[in-house]
Every structure is written in C-alpha cells, then in structure tokens.
Amino acid sequence: MTLDMSPATTVEQPAAPSSDLKARAHADGVRFLLAMFVDLNGKPCAKLVPVEAADELQHEGVGFAGYAVGAIGQQPCDPDLIAIPDVDSYTPLPWVREGLALVHCDPHVEGVPWHYAPRVILKKVLAEAAARDLELFAGAEVEYFLVQRAADGTLAPADGKDTEARPCYDARGLTRMYDHLTGVSTAMNALGWGNYANDHEDANGQFEQNFAYADALTTADRVITARYLISVLAEQRGMTATFMPKPFADRTGSGMHLHLSLWRDGAAQFPDAADARGFGLSPLAYRFLAGILDHAPGLQAVLAPTVNSYKRTGATSTRSGATWSPRRPTYGGNDRTHFVRIPDHHRIELRGGDGSANPYLALAAVLAAGLDGIAREVDPGAPGADGVRRPELPPTLLHAVEALAADPVVTGGLDAAGPGVAEYFAAQKREEFFDWHGSVGPWEHDRYLTAF
Numbered sequence: 312m313t314l315d316m317s318p319a320t321t322v323e324q325p326a327a328p329s330s331d332l333k334a335r336a337h338a339d340g341v342r343f344l345l346a347m348f349v350d351l352n353g354k355p356c357a358k359l360v361p362v363e364a365a366d367e368l369q370h371e372g373v374g375f376a377g378y379a380v381g382a383i384g385q386q387p388c389d390p391d392l393i394a395i396p397d398v399d400s401y402t403p404l405p406w407v408r409e410g411l412a413l414v415h416c417d418p419h420v421e422g423v424p425w426h427y428a429p430r431v432i433l434k435k436v437l438a439e440a441a442a443r444d445l446e447l448f449a450g451a452e453v454e455y456f457l458v459q460r461a462a463d464g465t466l467a468p469a470d471g472k473d474t475e476a477r478p479c480y481d482a483r484g485l486t487r488m489y490d491h492l493t494g495v496s497t498a499m500n501a502l503g504w505g506n507y508a509n510d511h512e513d514a515n516g517q518f519e520q521n522f523a524y525a526d527a528l529t530t531a532d533r534v535i536t537a538r539y540l541i542s543v544l545a546e547q548r549g550m551t552a553t554f555m556p557k558p559f560a561d562r563t564g565s566g567m568h569l570h571l572s573l574w575r576d577g578a579a580q581f582p583d584a585a586d587a588r589g590f591g592l593s594p595l596a597y598r599f600l601a602g603i604l605d606h607a608p609g610l611q612a613v614l615a616p617t618v619n620s621y622k623r624t625g626a627t628s629t630r631s632g633a634t635w636s637p638r639r640p641t642y643g644g645n646d647r648t649h650f651v652r653i654p655d656h657h658r659i660e661l662r663g664g665d666g667s668a669n670p671y672l673a674l675a676a677v678l679a680a681g682l683d684g685i686a687r688e689v690d691p692g693a694p695g696a697d698g699v700r701r702p703e704l705p706p707t708l709l710h711a712v713e714a715l716a717a718d719p720v721v722t723g724g725l726d727a728a729g730p731g732v733a734e735y736f737a738a739q740k741r742e743e744f745f746d747w748h749g750s751v752g753p754w755e756h757d758r759y760l761t762a763f
Contacts (some may be wrong), residue, residue, distance in 0.1 A: 312732070314712075317414075323417065328399075328401075330369065330398055330399050331369075331398075332344070332366075332396060332401060332414065333365035333366050333369070333397070333429075334364065335401055336362045336365055336401075336412055337362065338672050339365070339403045339412065340405075340410060341362055341403055341411065341412040342361065342362050342408055342411075343359050343360065343361055343362065343408075343410060343411055343412075344359070344360045344362065344396075344411075344414055345358075345359060345360075345367065345404075345411065345412070345413040345414070345600075346358050346360050346368055346372075346373050346394050346396055346414060346416050346727045347413055347414070347415055347416060347535070347539075348393075348394055348415065348416045348417070348418055348428060348430060349430070349431075349669060349671070350380050350381040350382045350383045350494060351381075351382040351383060351384075351427065351428075351429060351669065351672065351732075351735075351736055351739065352382050352616070352739075352762065352763070353535075353667070353668070353669035353670075353762075353763045354380075354381050354382075354668065354762060354763070355535060355538070355539055355701075356375065356380050356381070357413075357711070358373050358375070358394070360373060362498050363527075367704075368396060368414075369398065371393075372393040372395040372396070372416070372419065372628055373393070373394050373416075373709075374391040374392065374393055374394075375391060375392040375393075375394060375416075376391060376392075376409060377389055377391065377392040377420075377425075380392065380471075380674065380741050382735075382736075383418070383428065384425075384426075384427030384731070384732065384735050385425050385427075389420070390420055390421055391420075391421045392418040392419070392420060392425060392428075393418065393420070394416035394417070394419075394645050395416055395417050395419055396414040396415070396416045396420075397414065397415050397417060398414065398417065400413075400414055400415035400425065400529075400532050401413075401414045401416070402502060402536055403502075404432060404498070404540065406494060406497070406498040406501075406540070406544065407540065407544070408656050413536060413539070415430065415532045415535070415536075416430075417430055417431050417434070418431070418463070420436065424427060424728065425673050425755070426726075426728035426729025426730075426731075427729075427731075427732050427735065428563055428728075428734060429669050429671035429672050429675075429727045430528075430531070430532075430671050432548055432671060432672065432675050432724075432725060432727055432732065433527065433528060433531060433671040433672070433674055433675040434528060434728075435723055435727040435728040436674075436675040436678050436679055436727045437527060437675075437678070439679075439682065439727065440573075440682060443682070444575050444576070444635070445573050445574070445575055445580070445682075445687075446526065446573065446574045447526070447527040447571065447572075447573060447574075447674065448524055448525065448526055448527065448530075448571070448572045448573075449524060449525070449527045449530040449569055449570060449571055449572075449674055450519060450521075450522075450523070450525075450530065450569070450570035450658075451524075451530055451531075451533075451534050451542075451567060451568070451570070451670060452519055452566065452567060452568040452569075452570075453519065453520065453537050453554070453555065453567060453666075453705060454512055454517060454518070454519045454554075454565035454567065454666060455517070455519075455538075455541060455554045455563065455565055455666060456468070456514070456516045456517050456550050456551060456553050456555070456558055456559075456731060457469040457470070457488065457491065457516050457517060457518065457545055457550045457551070457758075458516055458550065458553055458554045459549070459550060459551065459606040460533050460551075460553050462629070466558060466559070466756055466760075467516075467551075468515045468516025468552040469516060469545075469551075469664060470484060470488060470515075470516060472484075472487060473515045473516055474515060474647070475515070475723070477602075478511055478513070478514070478515050478663075479510075479511060479512060479513040480510055481511050481512055484511045485509070485510070485511050485718040488511075488518065490548065491519065491544060492509045492520065492544060492550055493509075494544050495509070495520055495537075495540060495541055496509055496520060496542055497627055498539075498540055498544075499520070499522050499537070501755055504523060504533060505522055505523030506520060506522045506523040507521055507522070507636055508520075509521070513562075513563040513589070514559065514562035514563040515559075515562060516564065517562070517565065517710070520537070520547045521539070521755035524536070524570060524658075527674045527762075529676070530670070531671045531674055532591060532676075532683055533671040534567070534670040534738055535614075535670065535676055538552075538554055538713065538763060551760065551761065553666075553759075553761060554567075554666030554667065554756075554763045555619060555666060555667065555756075555759040555760055555762075555763075556615065556617060556619050556620045556622070556623045556665035556666050556759075557613065557619050557620070557623040557666050557751060558606030558621040558751070558756065558759075558760070560622065560749070560750060560751040564622070564623030564666075565651055565661065566623075566636070566664060566665050566666065567659065567664040567665055567668050567670070567673070568660055568662050568664065569660070569661045569664060569673065569674070569677065570654075570658045570659070570660050570661075571658060571659050571660075571677070571681075572600075572657060572658045572659075572683075573595065573596070574726070575597060579657060580595050580596070581593055581595070581596040581656065581657055581658060581659075582656045582657060583596070583656070584656075588694065590644060590653045590654055590656060591655070591656025591743060592653065592695075593650055594720055595685060596659065596690055597690065597691055598684045598685045598687075598689055598690075599659075599681035599682075599684055599685055600642055600651055600659055600681070600691050601683070601684040601689035601690060601691035601692075602680045602681045602682065602683045602684020602685065602687070602689060603651060603661060603680050603681050603684065604640045604641075604642060604650065604651065604691055604699075604701060605680070605683075605684060605689060605701070606680035606683065606718055606720055606721050607640035607650060607663065607704060607713045607718065608640075608702055608704060608705055608710075608711065608714035608715075608718070609711075609715040609718030609720075609721035610663065610677060610680055610715075610721055611624075611704055611705050611709035611711040611714070611723075612705075612708070612712050612714065612736075612740060613668065613669075613672050613673055613676040613715070613716035613721065613725070613736075614661075614663045614664035614665070614668050614673055614676075614677075615622060615663065615665050615667070615668065615671070615708075615711065616662065616667055616668060616708070616711075616740060616742055616744065617667045617708065617759055618708050618747045618755065619709075619751065619755050619759050620665050620667055620708065620745060621705070621706060621707050621708055621711075621745060622751055623636050623665055624636045624637070624663075624665075624704060624752070625706055625707075626640065635661050636662075637649060637650040637699070637704065638661075638704060639696070639701060639703050639704060640693060640694060640701045640702075640703075640704060641694070641696055641701075642659075642695075643694040643695050644694070647662065649662065649695075650662060650663055650704070660675060664717070665702070667759065667762070667763055672725065672736075675724050675725070675727065676721050676724040676725060678724070679720055679721060679723060679724025680724070682720060683720045692731035698703075707744070707746045708740055708743065709741065709744045711740075712737045712740045712741055712744070715733065715736075715737055716733075716734075716737050721733075722734075726728050
C-alpha cells in the first residue's frame, strides 16, 4: 500500500455539503436510507428508513432493541438504543440499489451516547488526543476472499481457475474478477475515497482494494462501508466476500493493516530529517510507536479478536511460502515481517490487525497505546529483533484476552466513553474461545464467514 502522507496543497475548497439529511437525500434521488452502526464485534446493524422520514431520523433517531443487536452491552430489560445519524457520514449507494444511501449513526440511550458503541468509543479517544492538540489520520488495507460453496458444501475460491501456487498480483486472476473489482473501484471513486489500486493478494481467491487515508473516524466509517459494499456487490455476482482472517488452513490469511500518522494544526508531526536512526521520524513518532509496541499483547485482543485470528498469526507456512503475519512486537524499515513497519517518514504501518477487527475499536485502542507512549516519553529501542526484547504476541485468543485484562491502558481505551466495556468485551471473547470446536472448518466458517 502506498499512501501520500505529505501535507495537502492548498486549493479552493468546494462549498460544504448541506447539514440537512433530507435535502441531501432528495438532491441525490435517494428514496431510502440505511441508518447503520456496528456492535463490538463489527456486525453491521441498520434500519431502512424512507426518505419521507429523514427529518425524524436526523433529529429524533431510530430505535433498536439493544439486546437483539448483539454484543453492545444490553439486556432485554434495558431501554432502546436510539441511533442518531452523523450527517457528515452520509453516503449514497446507487451501485447497491438505485435510490439507496447509508448514514453512520451513534447509538444513544436515554439521550446519552451509549458507551458500549464502538463509534462513540473512538470519538472519545480522538477527543482525548485533540485535548493534547493531536489528530490521528489513518489508512486501512482491506483484504478479503471471494468464495463459493462447492457441491459437497466445502469452501472454495469463487474463481475456479485461480489455482496458481503463487497467485499474488496475477494479471489473469484480476481480469477474471474484473467486473467485481471495477464495480467496487468505481463506487469508491465516485464517493471521493480515492481508490488507487486493486490487486490479487497472496492467496487464491484473495483481493485488496486500497483507498486514500483520512482522519481516523472517516477511515473507520469507510472500512465498515467498504465491507458492506464489497459483500453486497459480490452477492450480486453469485459470490461471497469474506473478511474472515483465515478461511483456508493452507493459505495466507486476510489482514487489516493500519497506516497511522499524527497531525497538529494541519501539519504532519512524524517527519524529521534529523532522525539519527535513519527513518526520518520525529521523537514524537518514536514515542507513539513505542507505546504501541509496549501494549502489543493486549492490543492483539482488539486487532485480532477471533479464535480464527490465531490460525493466521500462528501459521508457520502457507502454499505461497509466507504468512505475512508478525509473531513478535518489533519494528523496522520497509520490512513486512515486523509488527510495525516504517514505509517512509510520513507514517507507520501496524501489521497486527486482521479482517475481523472492528476498525473503531482498533483505532481507539491503538491511539490510547500510542498516547501512553508519548506521555511516558518511551523510546522503542533499536529496530529489529536486536532491539528491546518484548514478549511474543499471544498464541491464542484466550492469551490475548488475558493480556488485555492486565493492560490498564488498552482497557482504558475501550472504557474511554464509560466503564465496563473492556470487561464485557473480554468476557465475550473468553466465551467465544471456549466455544471453539477444532481447526479451520465448518464451525469457524459458520461463525465468521459473513460476520463482519
């Protein structure tokens, strides 16, 4: 992934879009709005609202029985979640259905933002960074598989000709999936996301579609929208798009790598030509990076939050010969074996996350860890395996959850909007671990294939 993280050239800005949801929808010929939010596991939840009720949606919200939503901290006896839309996130989706648009929402309970809602949590941690005069920008690499069920019920790549031992970047595989990939690309660019590359990834049936970086909240919204868009467009062509970390035991898994940078008053804070280590990074960048490395074990419960995640990080070999999954919290230059890679002086790339990660929680937890590193003025040590000897990354979801429970900084990030979220999240993940029934197979496919 290549991102231009340099300061933007000053250009004349277009007029700000209307803050009136109904007016924007009418201008785009929208007839229905998906009022959407996600639970702690990243499950997209929505109600379909006719444009005639857009004013009520914007000013009063729309109600959900929280316990029915899933992992969002409610019981059947609790008051409804009221989803209040963020009009700035309004996204027309005519490629999905003519006349359809989506708007991301912040769940409220009795008039107060619900502190178990992932988007609310991220906004709170971003506000804590803003209090230090810092803004997080992020890019996300969204990897996924296009699959189908074979006649015997087993899972297989949707492209039956995608059988190469080293399929990464294969031009023929890209061409066979041209209609799907260009459909997604066209939608991303029409929305102003700046899709700049679409490629066949390292495993048979695996793809990645890159879009430009933005502020962290916008990027998290776009990851959720992209998963929805990719999934629905794949279904229209008789395929299933899955962001499951490791759907095939013998093939590379799907990551969600995060490219991170801090800004202050419109100026990038990472570049520093005087860097003695030679990466061109500032002391602030190294402290942020060191915070992430120090909290890596606990972060993995959020970045890799499923049983299946640890089939990816624990893999020792794949058909292609590489797993692309870090095993220890190290950092270094343009080297994809590290937990944190430094592609250039504008950003760092966090490679621990996978396709099951909730982008709101991932960015919130990582930002909390990085801010801790800044506050403590931590030095990450020398790059590579010869630097600071930190514990290896957790080998299972249970180990990751125990590391999370023992880390007050990461749990503090999850609890940023209110108490109890980290404990509830950990309990959900422990239960998931003890429900595990074996290696990659029907149980995991049933649970994770279309969960995110």
